[in-house]
Amino acid sequence: MMEDFALKVENLVVSLGDLVAVRGISFVIKKGERWGLVGESGAGKSLTALAIMGLLQDGWDTSGAVWHDGINLLTASDKKLSTRRGRTMSMVFQDPTTALNPVAKVGNQITWILRHHMHVNEKEAIEQSLALLNKMNLPRPESIMDSYPHQLSGGQRQRIMIAMALACYPELIIADEPTTALDVTVQKQVLRLLDTAVTERNCGLLLITHDLPVIAAMCENVAVMYGGRIVETGSIAEVFTNPRHPYTKGLLASQPTLDNIDLEGGTRLTSIRGSVPPLYAMPDGCAFAERCDFATDKCKELPELDDQSQRVACWNPIAITQKGA
Amino acid sequence: MGRFILRRLVFFAITLLITSVLIFALIRAAGGNVAAILLGKNSSAEEILKLSTELGLERPLPVQYFEWMNNFLHGDLGQAFRSKQLASHLIWTQAPVSVPLSLGGLLLAIIIAIPLGTYAAKNFNKPSGAFVALLSQIGIAIPVFWAGLLLSLVFGVHLGLLPTGGWVPWTENWVGSLRSLVLPVFTLGIVMASTLTRYTRTAILDVMNEDFVRTARASGMSRRVALIKVGLRNASLPLVTVLGLLAAEMVGGTVIIEKVYSLPGISRMILDNVTAREVVVVQSTVMVIVIYVMTINLIIDLAYGLLDPRIRVGK
Numbered sequence: 001m002m003e004d005f006a007l008k009v010e011n012l013v014v015s016l017g018d019l020v021a022v023r024g025i026s027f028v029i030k031k032g033e034r035w036g037l038v039g040e041s042g043a044g045k046s047l048t049a050l051a052i053m054g055l056l057q058d059g060w061d062t063s064g065a066v067w068h069d070g071i072n073l074l075t076a077s078d079k080k081l082s083t084r085r086g087r088t089m090s091m092v093f094q095d096p097t098t099a100l101n102p103v104a105k106v107g108n109q110i111t112w113i114l115r116h117h118m119h120v121n122e123k124e125a126i127e128q129s130l131a132l133l134n135k136m137n138l139p140r141p142e143s144i145m146d147s148y149p150h151q152l153s154g155g156q157r158q159r160i161m162i163a164m165a166l167a168c169y170p171e172l173i174i175a176d177e178p179t180t181a182l183d184v185t186v187q188k189q190v191l192r193l194l195d196t197a198v199t200e201r202n203c204g205l206l207l208i209t210h211d212l213p214v215i216a217a218m219c220e221n222v223a224v225m226y227g228g229r230i231v232e233t234g235s236i237a238e239v240f241t242n243p244r245h246p247y248t249k250g251l252l253a254s255q256p257t258l259d260n261i262d263l264e265g266g267t268r269l270t271s272i273r274g275s276v277p278p279l280y281a282m283p284d285g286c287a288f289a290e291r292c293d294f295a296t297d298k299c300k301e302l303p304e305l306d307d308q309s310q311r312v313a314c315w316n317p318i319a320i321t322q323k324g325a
Numbered sequence: 326m327g328r329f330i331l332r333r334l335v336f337f338a339i340t341l342l343i344t345s346v347l348i349f350a351l352i353r354a355a356g357g358n359v360a361a362i363l364l365g366k367n368s369s370a371e372e373i374l375k376l377s378t379e380l381g382l383e384r385p386l387p388v389q390y391f392e393w394m395n396n397f398l399h400g401d402l403g404q405a406f407r408s409k410q411l412a413s414h415l416i417w418t419q420a421p422v423s424v425p426l427s428l429g430g431l432l433l434a435i436i437i438a439i440p441l442g443t444y445a446a447k448n449f450n451k452p453s454g455a456f457v458a459l460l461s462q463i464g465i466a467i468p469v470f471w472a473g474l475l476l477s478l479v480f481g482v483h484l485g486l487l488p489t490g491g492w493v494p495w496t497e498n499w500v501g502s503l504r505s506l507v508l509p510v511f512t513l514g515i516v517m518a519s520t521l522t523r524y525t526r527t528a529i530l531d532v533m534n535e536d537f538v539r540t541a542r543a544s545g546m547s548r549r550v551a552l553i554k555v556g557l558r559n560a561s562l563p564l565v566t567v568l569g570l571l572a573a574e575m576v577g578g579t580v581i582i583e584k585v586y587s588l589p590g591i592s593r594m595i596l597d598n599v600t601a602r603e604v605v606v607v608q609s610t611v612m613v614i615v616i617y618v619m620t621i622n623l624i625i626d627l628a629y630g631l632l633d634p635r636i637r638v639g640k
Contacts, residue, residue, distance in 0.1 A: 082547040102539055102635060103633060
């Protein structure tokens with residue numbers, strides 16, 4: 001049966017003993033859809049990604065279900081997962097300086113994937129790798145294939161990571177802060193590569209970042225994560241123009257733009273007061289209540305996502321105003 | 326790679342220079358005089374001074390040092406004052422005991438420790454892995470001489486499988502030589518393997534938490550394949566350093582083991598000559614051992630260069 005989704009997450013919980021880091025999140029990424037996940041550090045974004053890939057460190061537990069390529073990734077064996085990882089789903093990590101094997105040539109790291117998953121011979125694997133590197137706008141791919149990671153720049157390495165992620169035409173690409181460690185000028189190029197890949201190959205993209213403009217520029221839909229839960233989700237246009245959750249609004253207001261920075265030295269940049277509650281002190285009710293200007297007694301109970309098109313989990317959501325008002 | 330080797334060789338030479346001065350100074354700082362020992366208890370101070378002068382031991386220390394170094398570098402290791410035996414001859418006759426003992430111990434340690442440490446790392450959260458870790462901890466805690474006595478007691482005395490000590494020269498009966506080496510090599514090997522197992526376990530555990538192992542697994546390597554293809558190679562880098570340290574430790578271990586198993590090895594020969602204050606023989610033999618250890622270290626360093634491309638290229 002052909003599924004029309006690349007990834008379907010149902011009530012995913014990720015925990016380490018008593019500490020619950022991801023508290024039941026659900027979402028679907030369709031093929032060809034660019035889906036953004038934003039939130040502060042500690043919101044559970046990276047753990048969500050690692051749980052999907054089955055790459056959580058020992059000790060972490062998961063519950064719920066993650067459907068991809070006909071199997072529940074959470075219950076599949078490591079062996080079964082390793083036939084999907086790099087093949088039908090792949091991941092681009094945040095820090096390209098540590099993400100490549102330092103003692104193996106770049107070429108061998110790419111060709112291994114092709115030979116392992118696509119069962120092509122050495123010669124074919126090299127040809128396909130060169131084509132991939134070319135596509136990543138990497139000049140002189142032959143010499144790059146013959147280099148060790150430390151001989152290349154961060155931008156080059158991240159493009160190699162993307163090449164590795166795309167090598168086997170996956171249905172799902174997870175990119176966890178793919179541009180955070182890169183220079184601004186390189187960031188755009190890397191994002192464009194990911195963007196093109198989704199368009200050309202009709203795969204799903206889960207883009208995880210705390211960088212709101214990146215999400216706005218790249219994605220069709222977005223979910224905002226806070227304290228291990230999705231607090232607001234909808235299309236980019238909806239969420240970014242009319243944030244309904246006070247946290248989303250706060251996040252957007254914390255973003256420096258030409259309008260809210262003061263070149264004379266003072267600051268008009270707002271920030272959300274307080275900080276994310278630690279895992280061991282996560283409240284039963286809304287996790288954001290303590291930092292929220294709109295909090296009421298009701299917020300001691302846990303709000304669920306409502307069922308509008310722009311869903312929000314808040315007892316006192318901000319009313320939607322007319323566009324441009 | 327060329328520059329890497331050159332750097333290593335310069336380092337080698339400097340270390341030799343420094344150790345030569347140290348050996349020379351230390352054996353003299355220990356006091357005593359070969360002349361006094363040669364002449365016996367009832368000799369007078371004048372007699373001792375006379376003999377000591379004749380042997381050249383009353384000349385200024387720098388003169389003695391440079392004479393020794395000059396001879397040493399020209400391949401003349403000197404001779405014993407008493408027996409007139411050449412130091413080179415002494416070393417040459419004991420080396421067939423000590424070299425197989427030390428290298429055999431080191432090899433055995435590697436053969437035991439790498440798989441065992443890998444196993445312990447792979448099963449670090451299971452009882453079996455904890456058991457191996459505990460075993461290696463016990464191995465580290467056991468002194469070499471005690472391990473030697475135990476093995477000798479069990480396999481030599483009770484089971485009677487192997488000689489409890491002594492030595493059969495290679496030329497006489499090489500099977501006998503091998504049999505006399507088995508227990509000493511095992512003692513040394515097991516003791517060093519304990520340390521190495523622990524380091525292997527830690528190195529692999531560290532590496533398996535690295536980002537690039539995660540990437541490898543995200544590319545489709547199963548836990549096992551990632552461990553073998555990516556983990557071991559990277560974990561071998563810190564281990565190579567440990568091996569270099571173990572090579573030095575191994576020489577210390579042979580001193581005790583040669584004593585426990587009554588092997589006529591170089592370490593025992595040095596001890597005897599220290600007691601007799603045969604300064605030249607001691608100096609030269611220790612230098613040869615230092616060169617031996619440093620050569621092993623040099624080989625290990627070169628292996629390091631081969632394993633890690635970041636070092637090979639150099640700065």
